[in-house]
Amino acid sequence: MSAVDVPKESVKRTKALSGVTVLAGPTAVGKGTVSTFIRDNYPDVWLSVSATTRQARPGEQEGVHYFFKSADEFDSLVAEGEFLEWAVVHGINRYGTLRSTVNAAVAQGKSVLLEIDLQGARQVKEAMPEADFVFLAPPSWDELVRRLVGRGTESAEEQHRRLETAKLEIAAAPEFDYIIVNDDVSRAAAALVDLMGLTPHHIV
Template sequence: MAAATPARLTVLSGPSGVGKGTVVAEVRRRHPEVWVSVSATTRRPRPGEVDGVHYHFVSAAEFDRLIATEGLLEWAEYAGNRYGTPLAPVQAQLATGRPALLEIELQGARQVRARAPEAQLVFLAPPSWAELVSRLAGRGSEPAAVQERRLAIAQAELDSSGEFDVVVVNDDVARAADELVGLLTAPSPGPPAGGSAHE
């Protein structure tokens, strides 16, 4: 692809309610310099969510336009809404030589793998199924029917963890955040001979 290998792109995935948002927020609290992509979504904002900070909240028509203009690195439909990663900001960040972090679901992680094989895929796993159920319910941000839908998807997502380069167990937020920071800044294992170029 590009002549010089850009800085590392890391994808964090994991089932709804496992604590992705919480762990990423902890990473940013400790390391404000860590760059995290802001996704576009057709989902409605939850109370307290700020447009342009948590997501770019867009209409279905605007999302269609982003797809049509190839403005998204990846996108997926999840539990009845669409979510996608704006491409240009990720390219701009990687061009600075600093890492970029995406927090996205499984179908999107697979698209990133296909499009950018050098990306590092990290799966955030719950300590147990019971703990996942209790975290999702405890967050209280979705009605029971939506929680059920997310848990059904979560089961399939847990089954996919073997596709990821690294599994981080979110037993403790601070510990998981530390592990993620280490992964973001760890040197890429490939390609051969120092990895300065793909040809």
């Protein structure tokens, strides 16, 4: 796998705060890790809980990590227009953001964060162009490969497939308003929270 150039950090605000921030980025860059860190350390951020057809993993709770749905339940939600966006991610499972939960949080003045994939980010951009779009980038291509391999949750074949997708996702970085490099989880989380107009406190 040949190395590809990764984008540099760019967090200078270029548009008005909208209350909705979309975080996307390539596989294994640390989207889940940064989101979990934010959920645990920044209660002022309202982290959207997605619906998914994938199986719950040990320790995952309904309504905290995801709303777990059967394929039929997911179909009904799609048919009823309940999704702000949804996509098939990594070829198998469907994931989507429920319109009602996001709208309710926005109406209450919450700072909403959606951690979704690139296909979903593009759909939100169509529906809510005023939202803030943040791309989470790896410090380097080699580090992204190390994180994917180090996580050890995919077969070698699946890792290869995800890295091919990651190249396309990295090429889409210019579609985003801001870029945060996930070099250090607490620093990247603080940069994101700062961008969302909230006070990033320092955790020792």
